[in-house]
Amino acid sequence: MMETLKEHLREEEFLINMGPQHPSTHGVLRLVLRMEGEFIRELTPHVGYLHRSIEKIAENRTYNQFMPYTDRIDYCASMPSNLAWAVAVEKLGGIEVPERAEYLRVIMVELNRIASHLIWLGTMSLDLGAVTPFLYAFREREWVLDLFEMTCGQRLTYHYIRIGGVSRDIPPEFEKSCREFIKDFRHKVDDYEAILTENPIFLGRTKGIGILPLDLAENLGASGPTIRGSNYAWDIRKAEPYSIYNRINFDIPTGKNGDVWDRYMVRIQEFRQSCRIIEQALDGLPQSDTVRSKLPAVLRLPAGEVFSRIEAPRGEMGYYIVSDGEKKPYRVKIRTASYGNLQCLAPMAIGLKIADLVAIFGSIDVILPEVDR
């Protein structure tokens, strides 16, 4: 009987094209998969569908004019993208930032980290078939966006952090609303955990899936929650503190095995750490009339070069700037977290099924405009 069945079974490998318009690729990523039945044997990512050549644009804009473009590099986390540019330019130009502005920056960046992780939580659980967390996550994100809207008038591309400070002070009602949000949000994280962390279906889809060993993660340029999930406590906020992170107490959550579950747990714990950071920053917020240092209208940096990086929600983000002393940068290289994290996708997914690939892709939280730039 088995012999006759086998004669009629086709065993050859075949190619599947996944994307660029696929609901679970979160943007426009194209994956070419070589399949053997249900199992992935080879995976080739094709990127570049969102390539806008932001690096070339940067060479034709002044340092201040380029700031709004940084919003578009990672539109789910505009504040950290702004901050990375501001920190790099300030490092090369030796520009001082008022202390109140530094605290405001940390508050905004951590709020944006929460908002960005909420999108990840919603979309990843949606990919795994859980619709409820998506609705909850976007409900909480709305509150964060309201806080941003009352501060800078924008809900997606903020352009709030500027070179030498921030664009304006927070309104008087911000602090009360922000503290209420933090208080409320702590309970909401417990709710997410009640839905997902103890859910046997979710556990079955994530535990032991997509294991990324630490040495491979380092070699492939993984950073942020992706490398922390592989049990390595690496965080630029601790290792090379910028802004006022050296005055703030927080922990670096890590995973154990580097699977989808560990990366999930790292981000869930980062929600709580971000709450701690925002509370401390609100407590320490100094009073000051100015939130932006006086700079010339057209900023000229000294000739030279600089390499600087920060910890964005997805991992390490940074710029390498070459200045020739003119008002426009000579060369800007943008390095983003997803660029490294996406390279880890193939080694993690090979040998698993397409359904697992969706879970793995959700867990590394790639955002494509950041890869393509």
Next chain:
Amino acid sequence: MTKEEIINRFKGKFGSDIEVVENNQPEPYLYISAARYQELCEFAKNDPQLDFDFLFQLAGVHYPDSRFEVVLCLSSHRKIHKAVIKVKLDKDNPATVSVSDFWATSAWFEREAMELFGIKFANHPDPRPLLLYEDWDYGYPMRKGWTGPDFIPMPEK
């Protein structure tokens, strides 16, 4: 390691092939001669004192009058220090070797430099274009002075 210690460690091994860029940045910026570029990368990766286990980024830079440059920003997770390694390439025929044996992540950065700057990387494991579309035939867009069919330069005020 401090900036001076990293510079001395490299100088002890490569001597006059290292040229230090003078600036007031906290991390060292070094030029390495093109001939010993690969050797230096191997040393940076495997030397237990330097231990550069993480390639942050690799970028091409174009100076039309004199040279191309490949710039590596290295970082060490375990020693918590950084360094920027630069190598000067020929202005007409920029070519060097791939360092993806030491940091696999450099493969994508090198593919990007290949299509955007036209820098050749020998021994590259996968030399396909990364970002531009398949039929792209308009040269190397990140080079200075590049123009394409629909390219309108910014008017100077």
